[in-house]
Structures are given as C-alpha cells and as structure tokens.
Amino acid sequence: MDIPAPLQPIITFAHPVLMWILLGLSLYAMYLGIQSRRTRTASGDEKKTLVQGKFILKHHQMGSILLALMVLGTIGGMGATYINNGKLFFGPHLLVGLGMTGIVAVSASLTPLMQKGNDIARSLHIALNATLVGLFGWQAVTGLQIVQRILNPS
Structure with missing residues (x-):
C-alpha cells in the first residue's frame, strides 16, 4: 500500500507520540487513584476536603x-508498522505492548467488583496498574530505540 508522502511522518510517528502522552496520563491516573484511596479511607474534615x-x-x-x-x-x-514494512516485527516491544493492552483491559474490568467493596479486586487493580506503569517505562525506552532506527537507518 502506497501512503502519500505528506502522511508518511504522521503514520510513522503517531504511535510513539500517543504512547508518550499515555505514559503521562497513566502517571496522572495513578495520582488520581492514590487520591481516591485517600478519600475512601479518610475521615472528618480531611475527607470533606478530599471529596471536593x-x-x-x-x-x-x-x-x-x-x-x-x-x-x-x-x-x-x-x-503503521505493517503499512510501512509489509510485516510486523515479532519481538519484545510488540509482545509487551500486547500484554499491556490486556492488562489495562483486565484492570478496567475489575471496576464493578471494586465498586461493591471487593478488596481483592482493588488490590489486583493496583498491582496490575503498577505493573502497567513499569512496563510503560520500559516500552518508552525500547520505543525510542525503534524511533532512532527509523530516523537513522544503517
């Protein structure tokens, strides 16, 4: 498939840019989750302030x-990888990325259980998301290596 030249950079670099934004949003979501937990466990004036x-x-x-x-x-x-190369590159970046997609889906699926007060679901949600943030950091490094290979082909 021939991609028009003006669209090539967009198709090539949309994924890395989006993933870096998502890494930042994940850290923000973690902050919000910590504050949510503080709100749930607080009492008195502290709870009133946090609820706001x-x-x-x-x-x-x-x-x-x-x-x-x-x-x-x-x-x-x-x-984008398939369009640009005619194949996917089977390796750690792809596999970890797919695993992260599964983790975020499972983590989100625990919400109804957590809303019913299930502490096991809550602990699993926290563990999955901590793992997700760690993997995101690793993916950011390997993703930058891939971007460098695209920008400087040998």
Whole structure:
C-alpha cells in the first residue's frame, strides 16, 4: 500500500507520540487513584476536603480514556508498522505492548467488583496498574530505540 508522502511522518510517528502522552496520563491516573484511596479511607474534615477534589470521578474518567487510547494506540502502532514494512516485527516491544493492552483491559474490568467493596479486586487493580506503569517505562525506552532506527537507518 502506497501512503502519500505528506502522511508518511504522521503514520510513522503517531504511535510513539500517543504512547508518550499515555505514559503521562497513566502517571496522572495513578495520582488520581492514590487520591481516591485517600478519600475512601479518610475521615472528618480531611475527607470533606478530599471529596471536593472529585478524585474518584476523575480516576474513572481517566481510566476510560486510557483504556480506549491504549487499545487504539496498539492497533495503530501495529497497523503503521505493517503499512510501512509489509510485516510486523515479532519481538519484545510488540509482545509487551500486547500484554499491556490486556492488562489495562483486565484492570478496567475489575471496576464493578471494586465498586461493591471487593478488596481483592482493588488490590489486583493496583498491582496490575503498577505493573502497567513499569512496563510503560520500559516500552518508552525500547520505543525510542525503534524511533532512532527509523530516523537513522544503517
């Protein structure tokens, strides 16, 4: 498939840019999650102050955005790689990216259980998302290496 020259950079670099944005949004979602937990466990004036921050609602909204953009970003990255190269490169970056997409989906699916007060689901949600953020950091490094190979082909 021939991509018009003006669209080539957009198709090639949309995935890396989106993923770096998602890394930042993931860190923000983690902050909101911590504040949500503080709100849930606080009492008295501290709880009243934290409730005004609407951290739980913001955490849910950010989680929904992350889920949607992670799935679309994964599909887009694989699509751009296939369009540009006629194949996917089977390696750690691809496999970890697919695993991260699964993790974010499972993590989001725990929300109804957490809303019913299931502490096991809550602990699993936290563990999955901590793993996700760690993997995101690793993916950022390997993704930059891929971008450098695209910019400086040998």
